[in-house]
Amino acid sequence: MTIPLRLSSIDANSVKSQLQQPHDHANLRRFESTVLVHLDAAYNLARWLLNDPAAAEDAVQDACIRAFRFFDDLSGPSPKAWFMAVVRNTCIDSLRSNKHHNAAHEYDEEIDGIAGAQVHDNPEQIAVRASDARWVRAAIAALPVEFREVIVLRELEEMTYKEISVIVKVPIGTVMSRLSRGRDLLSQQLGADVKRVSP
Amino acid sequence: MSCIRTQQMMDAWLDGELDPSTGEEISHHVGQCADCAALKARREQLRATLQAAAPRYAAPPALRSAVLNQLQAAQQPPVARPLTTSRGPSWWQATAMAAATSIVTALVTWGTLGKLSAPSGEQVALADQDRRPVREQLVARHVASLSAPSLIEVPSSDSHVIKPWFQGKIDFAPVVRDLSAQGFTLLGARMERVSGQRAVAVVYKIREHPINLFVWPDISGRDSGAELATVRGFSMGSWAAGGLNFAAVSDVDAHDLERFVMALQAPR
Numbered sequence: 488m489t490i491p492l493r494l495s496s497i498d499a500n501s502v503k504s505q506l507q508q509p510h511d512h513a514n515l516r517r518f519e520s521t522v523l524v525h526l527d528a529a530y531n532l533a534r535w536l537l538n539d540p541a542a543a544e545d546a547v548q549d550a551c552i553r554a555f556r557f558f559d560d561l562s563g564p565s566p567k568a569w570f571m572a573v574v575r576n577t578c579i580d581s582l583r584s585n586k587h588h589n590a591a592h593e594y595d596e597e598i599d600g601i602a603g604a605q606v607h608d609n610p611e612q613i614a615v616r617a618s619d620a621r622w623v624r625a626a627i628a629a630l631p632v633e634f635r636e637v638i639v640l641r642e643l644e645e646m647t648y649k650e651i652s653v654i655v656k657v658p659i660g661t662v663m664s665r666l667s668r669g670r671d672l673l674s675q676q677l678g679a680d681v682k683r684v685s686p
Numbered sequence: 687m688s689c690i691r692t693q694q695m696m697d698a699w700l701d702g703e704l705d706p707s708t709g710e711e712i713s714h715h716v717g718q719c720a721d722c723a724a725l726k727a728r729r730e731q732l733r734a735t736l737q738a739a740a741p742r743y744a745a746p747p748a749l750r751s752a753v754l755n756q757l758q759a760a761q762q763p764p765v766a767r768p769l770t771t772s773r774g775p776s777w778w779q780a781t782a783m784a785a786a787t788s789i790v791t792a793l794v795t796w797g798t799l800g801k802l803s804a805p806s807g808e809q810v811a812l813a814d815q816d817r818r819p820v821r822e823q824l825v826a827r828h829v830a831s832l833s834a835p836s837l838i839e840v841p842s843s844d845s846h847v848i849k850p851w852f853q854g855k856i857d858f859a860p861v862v863r864d865l866s867a868q869g870f871t872l873l874g875a876r877m878e879r880v881s882g883q884r885a886v887a888v889v890y891k892i893r894e895h896p897i898n899l900f901v902w903p904d905i906s907g908r909d910s911g912a913e914l915a916t917v918r919g920f921s922m923g924s925w926a927a928g929g930l931n932f933a934a935v936s937d938v939d940a941h942d943l944e945r946f947v948m949a950l951q952a953p954r
């Protein structure tokens with residue numbers, strides 16, 4: 488099946504020539520104005536991926552150091568996407584090296600998709616809970632990381648599929664299917680009745 | 687427009703990622719189909735719930751100042767000082783020290799490229815070249831290459847297309863092998879630089895993970911066996927043969943990278 492996605496074309500060369508200059512005194516200023524302006528976005532992603540404020544701060548700090556050292560190599564259409572890719576890599580490394588195995592485990596349809604989505608509450612309880620921020624946060628946190636990251640990047644950071652595909656390093660079609668699946672899982676978690684036509 | 691296709695593209699449509707004419711078709715279908723309209727309503731309700739209840743966390747002010755302080759400490763004056771003095775840390779040493787205290791990923795001592803990583807007099811005399819250790823340069827080049835459109839300059843799965851493309855660009859002949867039987871798809875190649883020398887990157891992929899195979903002339907001329915390492919979380923395999931350095935870099939796990947290196951080195 489082919490998906491007629493609209494690919495936004497951005498002038499990569501202008502960003503690249505603007506950023507690919509040798510180290511000089513203005514380097515840190517330039518890094519601040521092109522990369523560090525996205526510090527909130529970086530922290531938000533790390534916070535949601537790691538589910539831990541302190542770990543998120545550590546990861547963002549490490550990511551900034553990495554990004555600064557690779558700053559000369561910054562290329563591509565979006566400095567924000569480039570920086571977010573570094574942040575995301577740092578978080579994934581952290582998930583792998585620490586004991587966050589629950590969050591980092593590969594997605595398993597049987598275990599996570601069906602068993603994880605069972606909702607036993609009655610409709611009134613669901614309605615109350617759905618308006619409760621803690622319940623929503625817990626539902627997002629319970630998503631497997633590959634769905635959580637695309638949901639956060641799309642819903643909270645409002646990034647395009649193209650940018651998300653660069654950050655997560657998967658094709659755009661995969662971004663789309665992960666978003667669909669992630670939203671289905673979230674809707675199920677939040678008590679909505681998801682009926683999809685089976686192919 | 688069928689229900690299946692409508693529902694497959696529902697998210698891309700609501701996210702504004704579809705071309706207008708396909709969007710029209712979906713909109714038309716949703717207007718006439720209760721099932722698809724219900725999915726659209728659920729998606730809109732989910733979005734409203736997320737916007738109302740899922741916070742976008744802002745970076746704590748202390749984090750911002752900590753990052754700036756750390757970067758200022760890492761920022762060293764440029765190459766104005768004499769490069770041969772041994773007093774005080776050089777730029778690359780200072781950067782390495784700053785990194786050692788701040789980067790959690792352990793850097794692995796790496797024999798094959800380690801011999802190139804210490805800046806000899808000849809290397810530092812060149813003004814504009816990247817003076818970071820080679821393995822760091824390779825990771826940086828790998829990371830940079832993943833941002834389209836820099837990954838591939840000559841897209842082809844045919845080594846007989848890629849090899850002629852190098853002619854006139856470099857004064858060595860890189861190995862370009864078809865490894866599709868081993869599961870590694872040849873994607874293409876591009877020009878690169880490693881420590882100021884002309885290099886090439888031949889790009890393969892396995893299960894959507896790109897692998898950059900960097901190839902550049904070896905100064906020492908000594909062959910060395912493959913060594914595997916993990917640098918900043920990336921898998922690397924490096925060796926030298928026939929007057930060329932080879933280094934494969936990827937985010938695949940070490941086992942897959944080892945298979946890749948073995949496949950490249952296997953006798954034809």
Ligand SMILES: [Zn+2]
Nearest residue numbers: 689719721722
């Ligand atoms: Zn329908």
